[in-house]
Amino acid sequence: MGVRVASMVSSAKQILKLRPLIARDQKPDHHVPKGHVAVYVGETQTRRFVVPISVVNHPSFKDLLKRAEEEFGFDHPMGHLTIPCREDTFLNLTSSLHA
Incomplete structure (x- = not known):
């Protein structure tokens, strides 16, 4: 159980790090x-x-x-x-x- 939670937290942190990059790339003026x-x-x-x-x-x-x-x-x-x-x-x- 503890290993699975740690894996989920690690995945969530990676997604949060990528979110600004994804949002920036979706702006129409940057395409x-x-x-x-x-x-x-x-x-x-x-x-x-x-x-x-x-x-x-x-x-x-x-x-x-x-x-x-x-x-x-x-x-x-x-x-x-x-x-x-x-x-x-x-x-x-x-x-x-x-x-």
Whole structure:
């Protein structure tokens, strides 16, 4: 009986540890479909965009990534990929790559 209770308590503790991760992943603004990547775009204020991974290999997009590397390096304090360009520039580029 004592071993079973200890096992149940251990399982409950594991579930409680995972609960914040599960809740965070269920937020709609954190969802990234398979084959896509989330990027934050903007110079002063940023806006989140989800783009297909196929766009990332395009030379024009690589130029944007190079600018991000030059400005932020690889250890960005916000923990996400931020591209320092105007939102309309980013939208024009990505829409032309989708066409």
